Amino acid sequence: xxxxLLGFGAVREFFNIHPMFVHFPVAFLPGAFLLYALGIAxxxxxxxxxxxxxxxxxxxxxxxxxxxxxxxxxxxxxNEVIHNMMGTHETLAWIVLAASGALSAxxxxxxxxRPKSAWAFLTLLGLxxxxxxxxxxxxxxxxxxxxxxxxxxxxxxxxGTEETGKTSPLPDNQAxxxxxxxxx
Numbered sequence: 001x002x003x004x005l006l007g008f009g010a011v012r013e014f015f016n017i018h019p020m021f022v023h024f025p026v027a028f029l030p031g032a033f034l035l036y037a038l039g040i041a042x043x044x045x046x047x048x049x050x051x052x053x054x055x056x057x058x059x060x061x062x063x064x065x066x067x068x069x070x071x072x073x074x075x076x077x078x079n080e081v082i083h084n085m086m087g088t089h090e091t092l093a094w095i096v097l098a099a100s101g102a103l104s105a106x107x108x109x110x111x112x113x114r115p116k117s118a119w120a121f122l123t124l125l126g127l128x129x130x131x132x133x134x135x136x137x138x139x140x141x142x143x144x145x146x147x148x149x150x151x152x153x154x155x156x157x158x159x160g161t162e163e164t165g166k167t168s169p170l171p172d173n174q175a176x177x178x179x180x181x182x183x184x
Contacts (some may be wrong), residue, residue, distance in 0.1 A: 016072030016149065022139060024061025025096055029132045033125050036115075040122060045113035046047045055125075059100035062132075066093045076149040085142045092135035099128035133140045 032054035039047030073086055103125055105113045115121040142148040 016068060016075045018065065018068040018072040021061060021064040022136070025065055025100065025132050026136045028061055029096070029100065029129050030059035032058055033122070033129050036118075036122055040114060040118045043114075048110070048113040048115070052110075052113075055100065055104055055107055058132075059097070059104045062093070062097040062100050066097050067091075069093060072149070078148055079146075082142055082146050082148045083088050085138055085146070086148075089135055089138045089142065092131050092138070096128060096132045096135060099124065099131065103128065109121060109163045129152075 013017045035047050035051030035054060038044065039051055053102075069090065073090070078086070103121065106121055109116055143150060
């Protein structure tokens with residue numbers, strides 16, 4: 001354990017803080033779906049209550065992710081491919097926020113912890129999950145495949161040391177395969 005790495009140092013160096021919030025709707029919306037599906041199918045009010053709590057946290061997380069994402073979109077240079085992906089990613093984020101907000105309002109009105117028209121509610125919650133997972137996939141492709149807002153870091157294998165900001169002497173498909181060992 002390297003204690004010197006603790007202290008939220010990345011926050012000072014981020015181009016934006018969007019990555020700190022995106023996982024909340026990605027985690028809580030599927031959790032809400034699972035809990036509501038089990039609660040509705042098994043007629044367990046406690047599971048519906050837990051699903052509602054997850055849904056509320058997903059809606060709050062979606063709002064935070066959308067706001068930080070909108071603030072981030074002009075914070076780093078990007079090409080036309082990334083710009084196009086950002087547009088679709090943002091549209092999906094608005095859909096997730098609208099759906100999670102509407103579902104949160106819908107879940108507020110319930111009978112014995114079960115939303116009214118429970119199966120229609122669950123269907124819309126399933127569609128909201130599809131939208132959040134698609135937005136997450138596009139976000140991941142922007143970062144991990146296109147390099148959006150990522151500081152370059154490569155490994156100099158010939159020297160046996162790690163360096164940042166320099167090109168690897170190996171082709172892209174071999175860079176990073178060797179160069180350091182992980183301690184477990």
